[in-house]
Amino acid sequence: DAGVIQSPRHEVTEMGQEVTLRCKPISGHNSLFWYRQTMMRGLELLIYFNNNVPIDDSGMPEDRFSAKMPNASFSTLKIQPSEPRDSAVYFCASSSSRGLAGRSTDTQYFGPGTRLTVL
């Protein structure tokens, strides 16, 4: 079985450019998470979807960040315009939701991540 798939694996862009990160969750999983990891801040949850609906986006840093999940097998995280402080590794993870009100409490399976560098 394929795990969580992310693309691209590496992205180098210039400040001000739009960046789109892509994720394909594990088939059958109904929860999807976007995380950002940096040395300074560690692993931060940005947004969480359950059954393609955004449940909690309180971790999204600002309006420059947006995420969509048009169907159960695809999600995007967009940064527009990008800034150097957005440089980080962005992980997508998926799981099966069994918690209350769609809260995902099960094991999370992480993708390989996208290493973003904004110059």
Place this chain on the structure above:
Amino acid sequence: GQQVMQIPQYQHVQEGEDFTTYCNSSTTLSNIQWYKQRPGGHPVFLIQLVKSGEVKKQKRLTFQFGEAKKNSSLHITATQTTDVGTYFCAGVDNAGNMLTFGGGTRLMVKP
């Protein structure tokens, strides 16, 4: 909201020494999970603990869930260079809220 804290943040050990990382929650947990992230890799699930006082072993790794279900520990006996990485705990509180990750403990092993 629920908070999960891990200590220490970093640990350097000599190969062959033991290592322990501790995880503490601000609320009682229904279960706790441990993940390992190798340098340059992504977090990978190791184990889940559910019962009060539960102890599980995976070769040289011993995982323990506290009696009050508010803390947990991961102990590695006789570390090897392959143990290098960041170890995260992640907990679910009794209200069924979402899995919350701790800040991780980065383990470095000197050969």
